[in-house]
Amino acid sequence: MANLNVADIQGFVLRGYNFPFARYLLLELDGPQAGRDFIGQVIPHITTGQRWDNGKPQSTVNIGFTHKGLVRLGLPDATLLSFPVEFFQGMKGRKEILCDTGRNACENWDEVWRKDVVHVWLGVNALTPAALDDRCAQMERILQQTGGARLQQAQDAKAVFIDGKATSKEHFGYTDGFGNPDFDGPERHSQPGQGKLTKEGNWVPLATGEFILGYPDEAGELPVAPVPHLLSNNGTFMVYRKLHENVAAFRGYVDEQSSQYAGGKEKFAAKMVGRWRDGTPLESSPDAADPALAADPQRNVKFTYGHDPDGARCPLGAHIRRANPRDSAGFNGQLVNRRRITRRGLPYGEYAPEGAPVRDEDERGVIFMVLNASIFRQFEFVHQQWIEYGNDAHQGSDKDALLGNHDGKGRFLIQGSTDPLNPPFVCARLPQFVELRGGDYFFVPSLTALRLIAGNSVDPR
Ligand code: HEM
Incomplete structure (x- = not known):
């Protein structure tokens, strides 16, 4: 069991929340000062990895930034230049590596992703639609009060409901969400099959540094991370991809x-x-x-x-x-141990049961999110x-x-x-x-890092 400061790590990095409703607020930042004010006000709402001793909360809030977002926030050049190149280039810039060509090419993405205006991903998860609306309204009030960012798009996502019950199905009809890597984290019991296999044939958790910056990875090294370490430690990287499912073509x-x-x-x-x-x-x-x-x-x-x-x-x-x-x-x-990815996210769009009329044009698919310490070595390789x-x-x-x-x-x-x-x-x-x-690459900072950013005190020297 690793000795992690769970209050410093964003909660969804340590566990899947399993909430049935989510809204991803895609924000464009304004100038540096207003942007920092906005972050300062959001920090108290961020859900950390602390245990939920009193049961699940009604809703959660988490945050991530594109490289363009960090530029807009006025981080020092030495810090901005120290991020891994794939994060700096962003998902659009990695189209050759990802084979995002043909129908997957940027020309076919939703407008918000084509325009390069997403600087911040604010992920809100909730138990009920009402709790989701409440929490999002709270976030929008902070946006208005600080003038720090504009809402460019609100992407809704929700579990597939069958007979009134939330399920883990995706739109092709498969049950999803089994395979996610176990890593050495706080008091987590590992599940056989989720970590790595020892020579003796036992399953044990992977090294923390495969998923969180600032800890040794499977090579016994600290993952490549931006400076200063206070900014990167306890943070990670997230890949966000909106994947449309052609359900009619699949069923046919x-x-x-x-x-x-x-x-x-x-x-x-x-x-x-x-x-x-x-x-x-x-x-x-x-x-x-x-x-x-x-x-x-x-x-x-x-x-x-x-x-x-x-x-x-x-x-x-x-x-x-x-x-x-x-x-x-x-x-x-x-x-394989160095190519594991943690999957998060939920389906979007209405579920059409097998036999019901479906069209490929209908808006449905998966908001696919991946967490990993190295987008290049893990997600992009896979x-x-x-x-x-x-x-x-x-x-x-x-x-x-x-x-x-x-x-x-x-x-x-x-x-x-x-x-x-x-x-x-x-x-x-x-x-x-x-x-x-569409989609992009995001840096998911620790709470310490968010405070440094909000206080304009990121100092790479
Ligand atoms: C619409 C898109 C996708 C659908 C419908 C889909 C569907 C599924 C399903 C049904 C499973 C089995 C459930 C499980 O083992 O958890 C699964 C597992 C998995 N998928 Fe996908 N997937 C999608 C996209 C992706 C992408 C883009 C990647 C990676 C680049 C990916 C990587 C994985 C991994 C790593 C597992 C777990 C395998 C294991 O640990 O045994 N999936 N997916």
Whole structure:
């Protein structure tokens, strides 16, 4: 257990809140002084990593800044220049690495992201819509009182509700939110399957420095971080991507292809992701969903791919196998341990149950957020090498079936076995199921850093 100052770390860095409602306020900062006044007033509202001994609060508030935002706040040049280059360039500037071309190109993003006006991400989560509105109204009053920033867009997000209950489903119908790395944090019990594998085959938490600046990482080094250390320690970096889901195209493709596939529709859908739609890992239960297994935290992320080198149970190109290859990437897992990402975020748009009319143009998808100490080494590597390129998964130039920038030319191979209900199967002409609608890279400072910024006392010397 690491000795972390949880009151200094923003809460969502340490845990997923699991609130059903969220609004991401995308703000453009005004001049430096008014911007700093705004931050000064927001600080008392920021949710930290302190325990919720009296139960969950009604709502939470967290904050992050783009590099342009930090420039607008008047941080010293020596500090601004000390940030990692990918953060300085921002997501738009990294389009080649991320393969954000074609339908994912910036010309197709929401206007707010095209215009480069998002300096601050203010993330509000809440238990109810009323609590969300209250907290956002409070934030807007601070905006008005200080004149420090303008609201450019309010992005709503919410859990998919089925029969009146919030679920962890996303719009393609899969249960999401199982796999997130355990790292050495405050009093966290680790869950088997979430951290790293020891040589003896036990799961232990990853080093804190993979996710929080100022602590040793898996290489035993301090992550690259801006100066002064008071500004970077206990902070991290966040990737925000608004991912539109073409639900009609996805359902149409699954129906069409699975009609030729002997394993049937649900197995076909499971092969694409590596989990049955209820979350049962295909690797642990290749022939059928197992609701008891899916619901058991001791088992639902505890699996490896080492005994399935040919992808007979879980295809080599399935989404979760590509995004976290676990033990199958060699080097005793050490390569994978340095490529883990913490996922946050929620779906947006109205859920259309299977069978209900859907159109690809309808506004629905996932606000996908990633936390990591190095956007370059962690998120960008996963996205470029494992999602958009297929080599590491022995899939040639095949991209991730679910996420790849396919544009009608994608391919996905289901390896299969000699079992007649588990045959090899080739999917061709994959349309693009997920399209990028914008986003950026954010620095998520500690509370100490926020006070330094608000007080104009960031001193890199
Ligand atoms: C609309 C977009 C996306 C959808 C619908 C989606 C869907 C899913 C689903 C259903 C799971 C299985 C649940 C779980 O294991 O937690 C999953 C896991 C995961 N996804 Fe995605 N995903 C999306 C985007 C992405 C992106 C862009 C990345 C990374 C660049 C990513 C990385 C991961 C990782 C790391 C896991 C956990 C794998 C594990 O630890 O076993 N996903 N995703």
